[in-house]
Amino acid sequence: MVAELRDSGIGFASLHENLDTTTPGGRLVFHVFAGLAEFIRELIVQGSHEGLASARGRVGGRPTVATEEIIRAARDLVPNAPSPRSPSSSA
Helix, strand or coil: CHHHHHHCCCCCEECCCCEECCCHHHHHHHHHHHHHHHHHHHHHHHHHHHHHHHHCCCCCCCCCCCCHHHHHHHHHHCCCCCCCCCCCCCC
16 A cells, blocks of 8 residues: 555655655655554553453452442432432332
């Protein structure tokens, strides 16, 4: 795809990074950046897979600190708060 664009005379020029893919040096820097980006992406994917494998079988999340008593007290402070439904009641 990139070669087809180059053969058509289409290049990329970044004014901020002073990068121009119409020159050999600009193409080299562009390819180095692309290679580094691919490498970093693969490191992130590998780390994510290792983290998921390490966490497999464990229950995550922050442990709850709210007891039924704390929840009841908070509901009492809110006017017109709906009463909690039991799991067996249907809507």
